[in-house]
Amino acid sequence: MAKGLDWAKRLYENRSQRAKELREEGKKVIGYICAFPPRELITAAGLVPYRITGTLEPIAEADAYLETLMCPYVRSCLDLGIKKQYDFVDGMIWPHTCDNIQKTFDIWKHYVPHSYFHYLDVPHMPDPSSFEFFAKELDVLKGSLEEFGGVKITEECLKEAIGVHNENRALLRQLTGLRKQAPPLISATEMTQVMMAAMSIPVYESNEMLKNIIEEVSTRKDGPQNKATRLLIYGCEIDDIAFINLVEECGANVVIDDLCMGTRDYWKDVVMEGDPLKNLAHRILGEIMCPRTFRRSRGTRQQDLDNRFSYIRDFAKEFNVNGAILYIIRYCDTFEFDAPEVRDYLEEAGIRVLHLEDDYSLTSIQGYKTRIQAFLEMIE
Amino acid sequence: MYFAGVDIGSTMTKVVIMDEVVLACVIGPTGAEHRRLANKVMEEALRQVNLPFDEISYVVATGYGRISVPFADKQITEITCHAKGVSSLFPTVHTAIDIGGQDAKGIKIADGRVVGFVMNDKCAAGTGRFLEVIADDLGLRLEEMGELSLNSKNRVEISSTCTVFAAQEVVSRIAEGTPIEDVLAGLHEAIASRVFRMVERLKIERDVVVTGGVAKNIGVVKALEEHAGFPVLVPEEPLLTGAVGAALLGKELTLKALESGRPIERGARRLEVATFFE
Amino acid sequence: MSEQKNPEATQEVPKRTSAKKWTESARKVRGLVRDMYVRAFTEGKPVAWVMFTLVNELFVAMDVVPVYPENFAGLCATKRVGNPFIDRAEADGFSNVSCSYARIGLGYAALWKDMGEIPSFAPDGGMAKPIMMVGSSLVCDTRYKWFQTYSRYMDVPYYAFDMLGPPASTAYRPDVREQYIKYNLAQLQGLVSFMEERLGKKMDWDKLDEIVRRGEKTYVLWYDAYMLAGGAVPCPFPAEDSFNCFFPAFFMMGEVEALDFYQGLYDEIKYKVDNKMGSIPEEKYRLLWGGGLPPWHTMQIFNYVEEQGAVFVFQSTYLPLRFADVPDRITDPLERMVHSRYEAAISRAELDRKLGLFDLCNFVGLGNPLLFVDEFKVDGVVMHWLRSCRGTTIGQVYQKNLLEERTSIPTLFLESDMCDVRDYFEADWKVKLSAFLETLEARKRAGS
Numbered sequence A: 001m002a003k004g005l006d007w008a009k010r011l012y013e014n015r016s017q018r019a020k021e022l023r024e025e026g027k028k029v030i031g032y033i034c035a036f037p038p039r040e041l042i043t044a045a046g047l048v049p050y051r052i053t054g055t056l057e058p059i060a061e062a063d064a065y066l067e068t069l070m071c072p073y074v075r076s077c078l079d080l081g082i083k084k085q086y087d088f089v090d091g092m093i094w095p096h097t098c099d100n101i102q103k104t105f106d107i108w109k110h111y112v113p114h115s116y117f118h119y120l121d122v123p124h125m126p127d128p129s130s131f132e133f134f135a136k137e138l139d140v141l142k143g144s145l146e147e148f149g150g151v152k153i154t155e156e157c158l159k160e161a162i163g164v165h166n167e168n169r170a171l172l173r174q175l176t177g178l179r180k181q182a183p184p185l186i187s188a189t190e191m192t193q194v195m196m197a198a199m200s201i202p203v204y205e206s207n208e209m210l211k212n213i214i215e216e217v218s219t220r221k222d223g224p225q226n227k228a229t230r231l232l233i234y235g236c237e238i239d240d241i242a243f244i245n246l247v248e249e250c251g252a253n254v255v256i257d258d259l260c261m262g263t264r265d266y267w268k269d270v271v272m273e274g275d276p277l278k279n280l281a282h283r284i285l286g287e288i289m290c291p292r293t294f295r296r297s298r299g300t301r302q303q304d305l306d307n308r309f310s311y312i313r314d315f316a317k318e319f320n321v322n323g324a325i326l327y328i329i330r331y332c333d334t335f336e337f338d339a340p341e342v343r344d345y346l347e348e349a350g351i352r353v354l355h356l357e358d359d360y361s362l363t364s365i366q367g368y369k370t371r372i373q374a375f376l377e378m379i380e
Numbered sequence B: 001m002y003f004a005g006v007d008i009g010s011t012m013t014k015v016v017i018m019d020e021v022v023l024a025c026v027i028g029p030t031g032a033e034h035r036r037l038a039n040k041v042m043e044e045a046l047r048q049v050n051l052p053f054d055e056i057s058y059v060v061a062t063g064y065g066r067i068s069v070p071f072a073d074k075q076i077t078e079i080t081c082h083a084k085g086v087s088s089l090f091p092t093v094h095t096a097i098d099i100g101g102q103d104a105k106g107i108k109i110a111d112g113r114v115v116g117f118v119m120n121d122k123c124a125a126g127t128g129r130f131l132e133v134i135a136d137d138l139g140l141r142l143e144e145m146g147e148l149s150l151n152s153k154n155r156v157e158i159s160s161t162c163t164v165f166a167a168q169e170v171v172s173r174i175a176e177g178t179p180i181e182d183v184l185a186g187l188h189e190a191i192a193s194r195v196f197r198m199v200e201r202l203k204i205e206r207d208v209v210v211t212g213g214v215a216k217n218i219g220v221v222k223a224l225e226e227h228a229g230f231p232v233l234v235p236e237e238p239l240l241t242g243a244v245g246a247a248l249l250g251k252e253l254t255l256k257a258l259e260s261g262r263p264i265e266r267g268a269r270r271l272e273v274a275t276f277f278e
Numbered sequence C: 001m002s003e004q005k006n007p008e009a010t011q012e013v014p015k016r017t018s019a020k021k022w023t024e025s026a027r028k029v030r031g032l033v034r035d036m037y038v039r040a041f042t043e044g045k046p047v048a049w050v051m052f053t054l055v056n057e058l059f060v061a062m063d064v065v066p067v068y069p070e071n072f073a074g075l076c077a078t079k080r081v082g083n084p085f086i087d088r089a090e091a092d093g094f095s096n097v098s099c100s101y102a103r104i105g106l107g108y109a110a111l112w113k114d115m116g117e118i119p120s121f122a123p124d125g126g127m128a129k130p131i132m133m134v135g136s137s138l139v140c141d142t143r144y145k146w147f148q149t150y151s152r153y154m155d156v157p158y159y160a161f162d163m164l165g166p167p168a169s170t171a172y173r174p175d176v177r178e179q180y181i182k183y184n185l186a187q188l189q190g191l192v193s194f195m196e197e198r199l200g201k202k203m204d205w206d207k208l209d210e211i212v213r214r215g216e217k218t219y220v221l222w223y224d225a226y227m228l229a230g231g232a233v234p235c236p237f238p239a240e241d242s243f244n245c246f247f248p249a250f251f252m253m254g255e256v257e258a259l260d261f262y263q264g265l266y267d268e269i270k271y272k273v274d275n276k277m278g279s280i281p282e283e284k285y286r287l288l289w290g291g292g293l294p295p296w297h298t299m300q301i302f303n304y305v306e307e308q309g310a311v312f313v314f315q316s317t318y319l320p321l322r323f324a325d326v327p328d329r330i331t332d333p334l335e336r337m338v339h340s341r342y343e344a345a346i347s348r349a350e351l352d353r354k355l356g357l358f359d360l361c362n363f364v365g366l367g368n369p370l371l372f373v374d375e376f377k378v379d380g381v382v383m384h385w386l387r388s389c390r391g392t393t394i395g396q397v398y399q400k401n402l403l404e405e406r407t408s409i410p411t412l413f414l415e416s417d418m419c420d421v422r423d424y425f426e427a428d429w430k431v432k433l434s435a436f437l438e439t440l441e442a443r444k445r446a447g448s
Ligand code: SF4
Pocket: A034, A071, A072, A073, A074, A097, A098, A099, A100, A101, A236, A237, A292, A329, A331, A332, A333, A335
């Protein structure tokens, strides 16, 4: 069997392979969309969590079920669903992340039948009442997973699952830490493959793979070359290497990201002490820095901006970047509204920004190449 | 020492050869059947200055087709090259607007350097292609369209963002008997406003220089001025700024390398047929 | 930009874009709209900018003049003066697919800041400066995101709150009901505290109670009037009128004028129904506006179909909430508000159940076309895809598919935007609408 980065790469190229094998062995696979559903609960119920993604291929079938004037990532996921690519998924957890996902709930349910389907409401506000509401939602989800999995999720086994997932996140952070040096020990293209692989297998295997990769990467000699520019990528869903690879090929080291399939997913852990559901709620609603969750601040504009975006600036400092690319998926409203603010905030902090709006499928790769190269020429 | 800049655009290939001053410039079509003939344009330029290719110290390729010019030492994007070229011609420039066949761009410039840019290559409605289509339909040349539109007394409004619809609108207006100059004026305004809105994101500052094929259309230039509220500058040959900038950047790189005594990075340099994206 | 130029100069003189009004009530609305903007300047009361969130009663109770930027955007579009605002917002990097209400609202604040005064071309004198802003997650994401961004241009405290709804099919479950009502109530309480703090005074709960109860009556009249009109043959109250007449329900709820308005509307419709008074002379085709905001920039298009003997007998975009009675034991006015809104969700699920759509329309069921097609004797459904509004666009194809699975009623999709006239192509609309009417004609002939 392949080891380390190879393992990840193979899984990236055939993401569903392991899940299908496990299914053959009698396990049940639970698909979920976006970074918000609690994988911990799926694991605790003895089920296999599988992150649903889209593809760069042109959308063919989904247009008969969804408007073209909406998030192309969601459309692409549905396209795969309709084409029966997600038939190995026994059940789905559908979170209320954004309008696009929420409103696709009925459509997915109707046209891509799974034996289990659960809607997880996620408040947009960060108030004590919101955390309480969300903890309740998680409790309901727990009950429904118990029923579907035919198991009882005890507090003890939930805590254990949380511990394993914390370890998973810690390993991903450790790997990310190896990108601080120049040159970074792992490229962003490889990192994307790792992330995609890690989100397609049981967490125990994922941990093993990550340890393996960290070991390989720490001592490797064939890592990325040193480039003149170090970049951060900010955005929503990037679940293919094409774009990041393009940026790296244009002559930059992409050393840190703020993406759904990146640090946004693993930067913060679940607290171990105390009520696990409350702690889960706190991590997801309070600590996943996604524009879909409102951040309250009663202070000045500057305080509000710091409250919302200083972590991105801190990433930039910590990883010593000289530029940032905002990769925004068209029709993704919450990101579209934040993008000009993020751009100005980073520029203000002395970080040059390239703001791109894409249809998710990278149809005009040549145009991006010119923009990215010009951007690199500008900041070199 | 001689330097060359090659700008391979979607429709035109431009070559500039210079030493202290520009010695030769040649513009030839890139068009489908000429796609592989960038070297011919280069040869033509060399013939004009009567130099063998080996005498050229450094060649920079830019533009849409820059990627695979076999005789270039380096590729630099058209954005950087335009900024360089425009500021060599107009040192006071702060904003450059380039409207070419396939795309339109705005470049913010400070001290001859790019400090920001925007680009549209998705929507044809804000580029020269759109005008070409209409010019073709009407059997007019681009320059003629511009002149003609200046006679308009009563410009029509063409609001649609979509090229297909806008083209339909033009055709139906003319069929209705609306004077052609009024329709053309509306068309130019539609393009100008689209481009202007895009460039506005950079916070337009004077002086503004307009380049690219569409800069030859006085109607669009005037409409841009109307949006800006002040006059804009247009180079004598608005197609050449990219190639000029490319040559100048090549010169800078060479001189810098000479100064520091470091060898200069060079390409393999074969003056032969260019391959495009293969 | 240093040389800021009045965008008015590049704007063509707006032609008449609004539709002919068929009812007395609809004719009154324009005055009410103007009043809202004028009052904000002249009454000397504190002003709030609010996203429609079903909480207008709170502002009325606290003596605040609420101004609704989304309405302002629609008004700008009707007058065809929205695009300079849109351009200004896009110049700051906001996407051309971001809600055009938001682009107009943000561009307005930006131009105000640039020019140092309210842009002279702003209709009705523009929106007066607020002392607070309130948005919520009800209906769409834009509605809590957008106001956060106003701080680029104006320093006004902003409060956002949640108003969540469960999947319609689970709404009836007591545990679900309790969970949602509890949360939404806590969220409303948060809003009240914010308002109290901003205004430096306490909520007068008795006054609120009176206003909420008046609101409840208003909602019922609104619902009854719209439903009565929808079923009437001939149609006395075409969709363009009903697109006008939701204004008091959305933006004046709780006020005496709103109650009076719907009483008047109900009486007018009742009279016309009783006397079989329609609108257009011969009603050949009855259409349903089955989804998507209307094209505020060109409401006249409704008259275009009317000229061809077709009338939109109903629109299901601004669907009146159907309130079940709130039990009397609930005396807290905030709780009454939360309950009544929740009950409306349940009543929708009930309808779904009746139509055999149970658990099929949890989130995209807003105004099931199926119901209206049947009850309102509709011949064809028209829906509107909006480039910049996910909230009312997503789900239209699904609704069409459900319709096709169950009926043989044809559906037409039109595409443009609620405000951004650049996305509208009139010739295309006219061709599509005429062709659609021709298919309806062919169907009729084949059927008879
Ligand atoms: S990319 Fe944006 S719009 Fe699309 S699913 Fe994610 S959050 Fe929603």
